[in-house]
Amino acid sequence: MSLDFLLIDDDVAFASILSRSLGRRGYSVDIACDEDSALAAMMRAPRHVLLDLHLGGQSGLRLLPRLKAAGPDSRIVVLTGYASIATAVEATKLGAVQYLAKPATLDDILAAFEQDAANPDLAVAPQPMSLKRVTWEHLQRVLAEHGGNISATARALNMHRRTLQRMLAKRPVRE
Incomplete structure (x- = not known):
């Protein structure tokens, strides 16, 4: 069934x-x-x-x-x-x-x-992203590049693993 x-x-x-x-x-x-x-x-x-x-x-x-x-x-x-x-x-x-x-x-x-294709009629955001939001997006991108591995992501970003974990534990920054 x-x-x-x-x-x-x-x-x-x-x-x-x-x-x-x-x-x-x-x-x-x-x-x-x-x-x-x-x-x-x-x-x-x-x-x-x-x-x-x-x-x-x-x-x-x-x-x-x-x-x-x-x-x-x-x-x-x-x-x-x-x-x-x-x-x-x-x-x-x-x-x-x-x-x-x-x-x-x-x-x-x-x-x-x-929906099969992107919608070209969607409005583009009138404001650029805030610095905090850009940082969040960058962390997520690097994390995805490393398959969700926190330690590898921290090494790639040249930061302490616990600092990265604290940053990721927070909710995404709102626009």
């Missing part, structure tokens, strides 16, 4: 609410809270996969290639509360069709799965 949606998120409450909302619209939904259950659920050939960027302390980007291999016809959207340009680029390079920042409405999520 084919599955409409697979929600991969370690926030069980969020996934349950989203699952009920999708169910009310007539979709069949399964929830996975970790890598093993996500890969097992891919056997049901979900048409749409919503992947959280942070899965129990791990990066969802590490799971993305394995999901694509298990379900090459599945459309994958990455959803995160810690959006950055670096992770958005990396997610699309790894095969995600879209990247959304939380909070996103159900309509936003459904629209993301339907």
Whole structure:
């Protein structure tokens, strides 16, 4: 039996609410809270996969290639509360069709799965990013380049590992 949606998120409450909302619209939904259950659920050939960027302390980007291999016809959207340009680029390079920042409405999520190409009509931000935001984006990019390895990233940035961990533990800087 084919599955409409697979929600991969370690926030069980969020996934349950989203699952009920999708169910009310007539979709069949399964929830996975970790890598093993996500890969097992891919056997049901979900048409749409919503992947959280942070899965129990791990990066969802590490799971993305394995999901694509298990379900090459599945459309994958990455959803995160810690959006950055670096992770958005990396997610699309790894095969995600879209990247959304939380909070996103159900309509936003459904629209993301339907979008095949970039939208040239989106407005460009009128202000440049703040220095703090640029720093955050740079940290995320270097971290992605080193496969999420904190120690290797700290060496590349020529900083102490604990300092980098403290910086990464903070929420992204808002614009």
